[in-house]
Structure formats: structure tokens, C-alpha cells
Amino acid sequence: MTGDWQPPVAGSGVSASVSVPGSKSLTNRYLILAALARSGSDLKGWLRSRDTLLMIEALRRLGAVIDEDGDLLHIEPVSLPGTATAADSPTAAEDLPPTAIDCGLAGTVMRFIPPVAALTGREVVLDGDEQARVRPMSVTVESLRRLGGQVTSADGMLPVTVHASSQLRGGHLEIDASASSQFVSGLLLAGAVMPLGLELVNTGATVPSRTHVDMTLEVLRDAGVDVSEPEPERWIVEPGQPRGLDVQVEPDLSNAAAFAAAAIAAGGTVTIADWPAHTTQAGDGFRDIAEAFGAQVVLDRQGLHVTGPEVISAVDLDLSAVGELTPVVSALAALADGTSQLRGIGHLRGHETDRLAALTREYTGIGVDVIEHSDALTITGTSDLRPALWHTYRDHRMVMAGAILALRNDGMVIEDAGTVAKTLPEFTHLWEAMLTPGA
Ligand SMILES: O=C(O)C1=C[C@@H](OP(=O)(O)O)[C@@H](O)[C@H](O)C1
Ligand SMILES: C=C(OP(=O)(O)O)C(=O)O
Numbered sequence: 001m002t003g004d005w006q007p008p009v010a011g012s013g014v015s016a017s018v019s020v021p022g023s024k025s026l027t028n029r030y031l032i033l034a035a036l037a038r039s040g041s042d043l044k045g046w047l048r049s050r051d052t053l054l055m056i057e058a059l060r061r062l063g064a065v066i067d068e069d070g071d072l073l074h075i076e077p078v079s080l081p082g083t084a085t086a087a088d089s090p091t092a093a094e095d096l097p098p099t100a101i102d103c104g105l106a107g108t109v110m111r112f113i114p115p116v117a118a119l120t121g122r123e124v125v126l127d128g129d130e131q132a133r134v135r136p137m138s139v140t141v142e143s144l145r146r147l148g149g150q151v152t153s154a155d156g157m158l159p160v161t162v163h164a165s166s167q168l169r170g171g172h173l174e175i176d177a178s179a180s181s182q183f184v185s186g187l188l189l190a191g192a193v194m195p196l197g198l199e200l201v202n203t204g205a206t207v208p209s210r211t212h213v214d215m216t217l218e219v220l221r222d223a224g225v226d227v228s229e230p231e232p233e234r235w236i237v238e239p240g241q242p243r244g245l246d247v248q249v250e251p252d253l254s255n256a257a258a259f260a261a262a263a264i265a266a267g268g269t270v271t272i273a274d275w276p277a278h279t280t281q282a283g284d285g286f287r288d289i290a291e292a293f294g295a296q297v298v299l300d301r302q303g304l305h306v307t308g309p310e311v312i313s314a315v316d317l318d319l320s321a322v323g324e325l326t327p328v329v330s331a332l333a334a335l336a337d338g339t340s341q342l343r344g345i346g347h348l349r350g351h352e353t354d355r356l357a358a359l360t361r362e363y364t365g366i367g368v369d370v371i372e373h374s375d376a377l378t379i380t381g382t383s384d385l386r387p388a389l390w391h392t393y394r395d396h397r398m399v400m401a402g403a404i405l406a407l408r409n410d411g412m413v414i415e416d417a418g419t420v421a422k423t424l425p426e427f428t429h430l431w432e433a434m435l436t437p438g439a
Contacts, residue, residue, distance in 0.1 A: 003416070003417070003418070004389070004413050004414065004415055004416070004417065005399075005413070005414045005417035005428055006406070006411075006412070006413050006414075007402070007403045007406040007407070007412070007414060007428070007431060007432075008406070008407070008431075008432060008435040008436075009406065009407060009408070009409070009410045010262070010265070010266030010267070010268075010407040010408070010435060012267075012268075013266050013267035013268030013308070014262050014263055014266045014267070014268040014269070014270060014407075014434060014435060015268045015269055015270075015437075016259075016270055016271070016433075016434040016435075017270075017271040017272075017273055017302075017303070018256070018259045018270060018271070018272055018273065018430060018434055019251070019272075019273040019274065020251045020252055020255050020256045020259065020272065020424070020430070021045075021047050021048070021049075021251065021252060021255075021424065021426065022045045022046050022047040022249035022250065022251060022252060023047060023249055023250050023251065023252040023253065023254075023281055023283075024047050024049060024051050024052060024108070024252055024254075024255075024423045025108065025212060025215060025252075025281065025282075026215065026219070026249050026250060026281070027043070027046045027047040027052045027055075027249050028051065028052060028055045028106075028108040028109070028112065029108075029112075029185070029189065029215065029216060029219045030043050030046075030219060030245055030247055030249065031043070031052070031055050031056065031059060031066075031073075031075065032055075032059075032112050032113075032116060032189045032190075033189060033219060033220070033223045033242050033245060034064070034075035034077065034244065034245055035059045035062065035064045035075065035077055035078050035116060036077060036078070036080065036116065036119070036189070036190065036192075036193050036241065036242055037075075037077045037085075037223065037241065037242045037243060037244045037245065038077070038083070038084040038085060038241040038242070038243060038244070039077070039243065039244035040074060040075060040076050040077070040244050041074070041075045041077075041244040041245040041246065041247075042072060042073070042074055042075075042245070042246045042247070043072070043073040043074075043075065043245070043247060043249060044071055044072050044247070044248045044249065045071055045248050045249040045250075045251075046071070046072075046073050046249050047249065047252060047423070048425070049421060049422060049423045049424060049425055050104055050105075050106070050421050050422045050423075050425075051104065051106040051108060051109065051422055051423055054102060054103060054104045054106050054109050055106070055108065055109050055112075055113075056073075057101075057102070058101045058102075058103070058109055058113045059075075059078065059113075059116070061099045061100075061101055061124075062078045062099070062101075062113075062116060062117060062120050062122065062124070063078040063079050063087075063120065063122075064076060064077060064078045077244075078116070078120055079093070079120070080119050080120060080193060080241075081093060081120075081121045082195070083193060083241050084241055085241070092121075093120055093121035093122045093164065094121055094122070094123070094164035094165070096122050096123075097123075098122075098123040098124065098125055099122060099123070099124050099125070100124075100125045100126075100127070101113060101117070101124055101125070101126045101127075102127065102128060103126055103127065103128035103129075103132055103158065104128055104129055104132065104422075105128060105129045105131055105132045105135075105352055105394060105422065106128075106132075106422070107135065107180065107182050107351070108182060109128075110126070110128060110132060110135065110137060110140070110158065110182075111137070111140050111180065111182035111183060111185070111186040112182070112185065112186040112189060113126065113186075114126060114140050114141070114144055114149075114151070114160060114162055114186070115140075115144060115168065115186055115187055115189070115190035116190055117162040117166075118144050118147075118148075118149040118151070118162050118166040118168050119166075119168055119190060119193055119194070121164055121166065121167075122164055123161070123162070123163055123164040124161070124162045125159060125160075125161050125162075126158060126159060126160045126161075126162070127158050127159035127160075128158050129394070131352065131353060131393075131394055132158055133157055133158045133159075134157065135157070135158075135350055135351075136157075136179040136180055136350045137153070137156060137157045137158060137160065138153075138155075138156025138157065139175050139176060139177065139179065139180075139183040140160075140183055140186060140187075141153050141156050141160055142156065142175075143173060143175055143183070143187055144162070144166070144168065146173055147168045147169060147170060147171065147173060147194065147198075148166065148167045148168045148169040148170075149162060149163075149166040149167075149168055150162070150163035150165045150166045151163065151166070168190070168194050169194060169195055169196055170191060170194025170195060170196035170197050170198045170239070171194075171196040171197075171198070171199065172199045172201075173187070173198065173199065173200050173201070174200075174201045174202075174203045175187075175200065175201070175202060175203065175204070176202070176203055176204030177202045177204055177207045177233075178202075178204035178205040178206065178207065178208065178347070179204075179208075179347055179350055180208065180209070180347060180350060181207050181208055181209040181210065181212045181213050182209075182212070184200065184202065184207055184213050184216070184235070185212060185213060185215075185216040187200055188200060188213075188216050188217070188220065188227065188235055188237055189216060189219075189220065191225075191227075191237030192220070192225045192226075192227075192237050192238065192239060192240050192241065192242055193239075193241055193242075194239065195239060196239060197236070197237050197238045197239035197240075198235075198236070198237045199234070199235070199236050199237075200234070200235045200236075200237075201233065201234045201235075202233040202234075206233075206320070207233060208320050208321075208323055208344075208347040209282065209320075209321065209322070209323050209324065209347070210320075210321045211280055211281070211282045211284075211285065211321050211322060212280075212282060214280045215280035215281065217229065217235075218280050220237070220242070222245065222247065223242035223243055223245055224240075224242060224243040225237060225238070225240065225242050226238035226240060250274075250276050250279055250281065251272070251273070251274050251275070251276075252281075252283065252423065252424070253272075253275065253276075253279065253281040253282070253283025253284050253286065254281065254282055254283035254286075254324050254325060254328075254423075255283070255400075255423055255424045255427075256272045256275070256283060256286075256304075257283050257286040257289075257325055257328050258328050258397075258400035258401075258403065258404065258427075259272060259430070259431070259434060260272055260286060260290060260304065260306040261286075261290075261306075261328050261329075261331065261332055261404050262403075262404060262407060262431075262434060262435075263295065263306045263307060263308040264290060264293050264294075264295045264306065264308040264309070264312060264332050265308070265312075265331065265332060265335055265404050265405075265407045265408060266308065266407045266408070267308045267310075268307070268308060269305055269306065269307040269308075270305075270306050270434065271302060271303050271304065271305045271306075272303050272304045272306075273302065273303040274303055275299060275303045275304035277299065282321070282322040282323075282324055282325060283322075283325065285321065285322035285325060286322075286325060286328075286329075287299065287304065289315070289317060289322075289325065289329055290306050292313065292315045292317060293309065293312050293313055293315060293332050293336065294309030294310075294311065294312060294313040295307060295308055295309055296309075311337050312332060312335050312336040312337060312381065313336060313337065313338070314333070314336045314337060314338030314339055314340045314381060315329075315332075315333060315336065315340045315341075315342075316340065316341045316343075317329065317340075317341070317342055317343065318343045318344040319342055319343065319344055319345050320343070320344030320345065320347075321344075323344075323345050323347060323348050323351075324351075324397065326342060326345050326348055326355060326359075326377075326397075327355060327359065327395070327397035327398055327400060327401040328397065328400055328401055328404065329342060330342060330359050330363075330377060330379060330401060331400075331401040331402075331404035331405050332404070333377075333379040333381060334363055334366075334368045334370075334379055334381055334382070334385075334405060335381050335382075335383070335404075335405070335408055336379075336381035337381060338380070338381060339378060339379070339380045339381075340378070340379050340380075340381065341376060341377075341378055342376060342377045342379065343375070343376045344375060344376070345375055345376060345377070346374055346375025346376075347375075351395070352393065352394060352395035352396070352397070352422070353393035353394065353395045353398075355395065355397075355398075356372050356373075356375075356377060357372065358391070358393045358395065358398060359377060359398075359401070360372040360377065361391070362390055362391060362398070362402075363379065365386075365388045365389075365390075365391075366385045366386050366387075366388050366390070366405065366409065366412065367382060367384060367385055367386040368380070368381070368382055368385070369382070383408070385405060385408060385409035385412070386409075387409055387410060387411030387412050387413075388412060388413075389413050389415055390402035390405070390406075390412055390413065390414050390415060391415050392414060392415050392416050392417070392419050394416070394419050394422075395419065395422075396419055396420045396421070396422040396423050396424065396427075398419075399414055399416075399417050399419055399420040399427065400420065400427065402414040403427075403428075403431050407435075
């Protein structure tokens with residue numbers, strides 16, 4: 001799907017079961033660990049989307065061999081000097097030509113690849129989309145320098161060059177991770193391959209998107225890495241190369257949340273197949289959020305069943321730990337009966353776009369009363385939306401939010417819907433199928 005898209009309106013409520021592809025955050029973490037591992041890995045049910053294809057290409061450029069067989073990816077690790085996977089080829093890493101890596105607009109590629117690059121001993125130049133060049137990055141750059149990396153960057157943002165002379169020794173490092181949890185995750189994922197391991201301490205205000213750090217700790221343990229958090233926001237990764245993985249990737253629950261939200265916006269029931277009973281994904285937080293809006297939520301062996309309420313309740317929610325759900329949650333707030341507060345979301349100004357500004361502008365355009373605060377949105381719901389062009393700012397979750405609003409706003413058009421391919425290229429197809437009776 002490219003260009004503008006007019007999503008379907010929900011006539012008499014929705015009744016559907018939806019299967020969504022694998023998690024972006026898990027796919028890209030598993031890929032990083034597989035590239036750093038001491039033996040090969042298999043990933044089943046991986047997500048094929050712009051962010052994950054960029055990660056695959058980045059790791060290939062660093063020397064990983066990645067073979068695709070439909071639903072299965074097989075990954076042979078990169079060569080890491082001083083480890084079990086050091087190359088025995090005659091060409092030393094520093095003599096290899098510089099390699100260029102495109103991060104697109106993917107936070108996981110921007111913040112997870114530089115530590116891996118610095119461990120390979122090759123010269124690597126990273127750049128990305130224009131909007132990626134304003135996403136916070138300086139903590140990653142500065143961290144690598146303090147751990148022994150040689151890194152240049154004009155202003156701590158993309159483009160960034162990791163020089164071949166980098167030798168990450170690891171050790172104790174204090175950072176301010178209040179702008180993104182990905183600063184923490186990127187360093188922890190690579191920490192076990194640093195000769196001294198890593199002791200990482202957050203000295204800033206609380207790390208946002210905390211569930212994503214928990215996911216990082218879990219996947220590290222799955223790969224046999226000894227990682228602990230002896231006190232809040234102090235992490236210790238013991239040295240020891242990860243072992244190869246053989247894993248099935250869970251469905252992406254943040255993407256699934258958009259479909260589950262359709263039942264709340266339109267009425268009826270949506271079932272998300274294969275919702276895991278235990279998970280560290282931020283999207284799992286949508287179960288409680290849906291209940292706050294008045295939905296009935298049941299998790300059983302078939303999946304998650306969300307049934308919309310007669311009247312959508314207004315909510316007061318702290319979304320700091322699950323910030324990526326905000327665009328979808330805000331769409332429900334815009335349809336709710338009353339005024340909602342979405343708090344703890346200042347860090348979303350450094351996401352794909354400044355999401356607080358983008359949402360404020362677009363809600364105003366369709367007749368929703370919204371107040372933008374430095375780290376919160378106050379949204380007063382309405383049943384009287386105006387049809388308009390909904391701009392998406394190259395943000396996949398703006399496409400998803402727009403589709404939810406269009407269920408109750410005949411004539412609304414979503415600009416550049418193809419931008420959703422960042423994490424879910426099949427989104428418009430799955431959305432239309434969900435709204436097609438009997439499909
Ligand atoms: O590590 C990850 O996979 C992510 C961490 C979060 O980033 P921030 O901490 O920058 O919010 C989240 O919003 C993003 O969608 C994915
Ligand atoms: C913030 C997001 O992505 P990224 O991984 O690029 O930070 C997101 O998916 O909502």
C-alpha cells in the first residue's frame with residue numbers, strides 16, 4: 001500500500017479474529033544476540049518489516065551470514081576479535097573497507113548496532129532518514145567513547161562513524177538514559193562480549209519504556225548471559241559470549257493493540273490469536289488499558305478477546321513504561337465520553353516524530369479538543385469528528401491511530417499509509433479484512 005488510504009468505517013461493530021506477525025522489539029534483539037553469539041541461531045516467526053530488514057542488512061554488513069527460509073531465519077555470527085568467533089582469515093578487520101549502514105528511522109538499529117560495530121574492529125559509518133538525524137543518539141556515542149570506542153559524530157547525532165581503532169573494554173559506566181530505554185538496551189545486549197563485561201548505571205531521571213529493558217534482560221538470559229539488576233537501574237552483565245538461539249518470536253502486541261482497540265472504538269469483539277500468557281512486551285499493557293476504557297478483556301488459550309463497552313470511559317493513565325502504545329490509546333481517548341489524561345510521555349518527542357506535537361495537530365484538525373503539555377496530553381473525546389486528511393509524519397503508529405478514528409469518522413483519509421511498513425507492512429490489508437464480515 002502506498003499513497004493515501006481511506007480506511008473502512010465500522011457499520012455495526014466488529015467481530016473478527018486477527019493474527020499479527022512477530023514482534024519488532026524481540027526480532028531485533030534476537031538478531032543482535034545471534035550476531036554476537038558463539039554459534040549459529042534459528043529464529044522462527046520473525047517480523048519482516050522495514051525496521052527488521054534494516055537490522056538484517058546492518059548485521060550482514062558487519063559480517064553476519066543470514067539465510068532466510070520463509071518463516072525461518074538462520075544466523076551465523078559476525079567475527080569478533082578476541083572471541084570464539086574471531087576470523088582466521090588473513091584480512092584483519094581494520095583493513096577491511098569502511099562499511100555504510102542505513103538505520104532508516106529505526107531506534108533499535110540506531111542504538112543497538114553501534115556497540116556491535118565497535119566490537120568488530122571495522123570502520124562503520126551509520127546514517128538514516130532525515131527524521132532519524134534528530135532522534136537522541138548522543139548517549140550511545142558518548143558511552144562508546146567512554147568504554148574504549150573511537151567514535152565521531154558532528155553533534156552526537158547521526159551520521160556517526162565508529163572507527164576501526166575502537167576497542168570496547170567494558171567496565172563501569174554511568175549514563176543518563178531518561179530520553180530512551182534503547183540507550184540501556186543497546187549497551188546491555190553487547191555487554192557480555194566486552195572483555196570486562198559491563199556495569200551500567202542510570203544517573204538520569206527514570207528510564208522510560210521500562211518494559212523494553214525487562215525484555216532485554218530476558219532475551220540475554222535466554223542466550224545464557226549472566227545479567228542482574230542488584231538495585232533499580234544498575235545492571236551488571238558478566239563477560240561471556242552469548243550462546244546461539246533457537247527461538248519462536250511472539251506476535252507483536254503493540255501492533256496487535258491497534259486491532260484490539262477497534263473493538264473498543266466500534267463495539268463488538270476482536271480476538272488477537274496467540275497472545276502469550278507471559279511476555280515482557282510493552283503491548284501486553286494494553287490489557288489493563290482496555291479495561292480502563294470499559295472494555296471486557298479475556299485471555300485464554302485462543303488468545304486475547306476484547307469486547308468494546310456501550311460507552312467508552314475517559315481514562316487517566318501513566319504511559320511512561322509503555323509509551324509506544326500512546327498513539328493508539330490517544331485515539332480511544334478521542335472517542336471517549338469525557339476528558340482523558342495521558343501522562344509520562346515526554347520522551348515520545350524523540351520517537352519517529354514529536355508524537356505529542358503530531359497528535360495535537362491532527363486531533364485539532366478533526367475537531368478533537370486537545371491540550372499539549374510538556375510530557376502529557378489532555379484529550380476530550382467527541383462523537384462529532386470532522387472528516388479530514390490525517391497526516392502521518394512517517395510514523396507507523398500515526399497510521400494505526402488514524403485507522404481507529406476512521407472507524408467512527410466517515411470520509412477520513414490517511415496520508416502516506418505505506419509508512420506503516422516500519423513495523424507492519426500488512427497493516428491495511430489486515431485492517432480491511434477485520435472489517436469485512438465473514439472474511
Ligand atoms: O527497545 C525497543 O525495542 C523499544 C524501546 C522503546 O523506545 P524508547 O525507550 O525510546 O521509548 C519503544 O518505544 C520502541 O518502540 C522500541
Ligand atoms: C518508538 C518506536 O520505534 P523505534 O524502535 O524506532 O524507537 C515505535 O515503534 O513506536
